[in-house]
Amino acid sequence: MSKSVGTASHNIMAKSKSALHWRDYYEMTKPKVVMLLLLTALVGMCLASETWISWKILLAGLTGIGFLSSAAAVINHVVDRKIDAQMARTSNRPLPKGKVSPKRALVFAGLLTVVGYVILELWVNRLTALLTLASLVGYAFVYTMYLKRATPQNIVIGGLAGAAPPLLGWTAVTNDIHAHALLLVLIIFIWTPPHFWALAIHREKDYARAQIPMLPCTHGIEFTKTSILLYTVLLALICVLPYLIGMTGAIYLIGSSALNAGFLYYAWKLKFASDEHTAMKTFKFSIIHLMVLFVVLLVDHYMRFTF
Numbered sequence: 001m002s003k004s005v006g007t008a009s010h011n012i013m014a015k016s017k018s019a020l021h022w023r024d025y026y027e028m029t030k031p032k033v034v035m036l037l038l039l040t041a042l043v044g045m046c047l048a049s050e051t052w053i054s055w056k057i058l059l060a061g062l063t064g065i066g067f068l069s070s071a072a073a074v075i076n077h078v079v080d081r082k083i084d085a086q087m088a089r090t091s092n093r094p095l096p097k098g099k100v101s102p103k104r105a106l107v108f109a110g111l112l113t114v115v116g117y118v119i120l121e122l123w124v125n126r127l128t129a130l131l132t133l134a135s136l137v138g139y140a141f142v143y144t145m146y147l148k149r150a151t152p153q154n155i156v157i158g159g160l161a162g163a164a165p166p167l168l169g170w171t172a173v174t175n176d177i178h179a180h181a182l183l184l185v186l187i188i189f190i191w192t193p194p195h196f197w198a199l200a201i202h203r204e205k206d207y208a209r210a211q212i213p214m215l216p217c218t219h220g221i222e223f224t225k226t227s228i229l230l231y232t233v234l235l236a237l238i239c240v241l242p243y244l245i246g247m248t249g250a251i252y253l254i255g256s257s258a259l260n261a262g263f264l265y266y267a268w269k270l271k272f273a274s275d276e277h278t279a280m281k282t283f284k285f286s287i288i289h290l291m292v293l294f295v296v297l298l299v300d301h302y303m304r305f306t307f
């Protein structure tokens, strides 16, 4: 009797331990970031065609891009484990906490990379496979290993990898690099600095402690706020381009203008009437802005070709 109780409690312990384990691996893939990246890839896919796209391309494309993005995020966790241990925001991550070893994390990243690449190569096309792999290298190696530690322009240049998914989605459908896809990449590329610098202002002490040359540490908070405002103005202007060149319709113009008015409100408040919460509110709004912007692109597209 006592033996079976012992076995049962051992099983529960083992189960809860392995459940925790899986959550750690899941956390290292930065799931919420990857979900938003996949939304932008999905919109790239849909805008590439005036008919419904095939389920095979949709599923294989999103799985492959999702696996390679997740692999890049896991490698980022491995490379940054010592920095992450020094920052309050990241010190509870699985690697600094010793819950997962760097070796196991790398095996996990390797598996995701191989499976993701093979899926793209076999069921999508080589162009998409190579561009997605280049984005992985751009984020996991060029940004994380070099730029992040080297220059306050780290996230401006490194942002190109995170901005790539609409192009990856587009090439998955057409096997061709189209100017419209590059315009979607440009929108995310210009969105990234205000997205990140708003958080960096809030976490300035973290980055200073870890000696990472983020803009608020190297050039000060005021300069960073001005940069956020300028990038947000540029973003609002660039967001009009898809309408002006006939890529989108009025639904997009109205939706994107409202979103950019909101983003400009936060960026303006951050610069001229900030309290201790404004930076974090601006960061949170940036995520809603990009998510809704891409949903609006999708709605605009299907309304146009359905009616």
Ligand code: HEM
Pocket: 032, 033, 036, 037, 040, 089, 154, 155, 156, 158, 159, 160, 162, 163, 188, 192, 195, 196, 199, 287, 290
């Ligand atoms: C170099 C480019 C980028 C940098 C440096 C950056 C930086 C960050 C950081 C540091 C966080 C963590 C906030 C936290 O832990 O509280 C974050 C969160 C987030 N980022 Fe970015 N980001 C970049 C690009 C992107 C892109 C391209 C997307 C999507 C298209 C994106 C979507 C998100 C989302 C959804 C979150 C919230 C995650 C959560 O709540 O767990 N980011 N970003």
Ligand SMILES: CC(C)=CCC/C(C)=C/CC/C(C)=C/COP(=O)(O)OP(=O)(O)O
Pocket: 030, 033, 034, 037, 065, 068, 069, 070, 072, 073, 076, 080, 090, 132, 133, 135, 136, 139, 144, 148, 161, 162, 164, 165
């Ligand atoms: C294949 C492909 C599309 C790859 C791109 C993958 C990817 C996950 C891009 C998102 C960029 C991002 C979250 C940067 C933050 O890194 P950080 O190290 O500055 O932030 P942290 O301190 O929160 O780790």
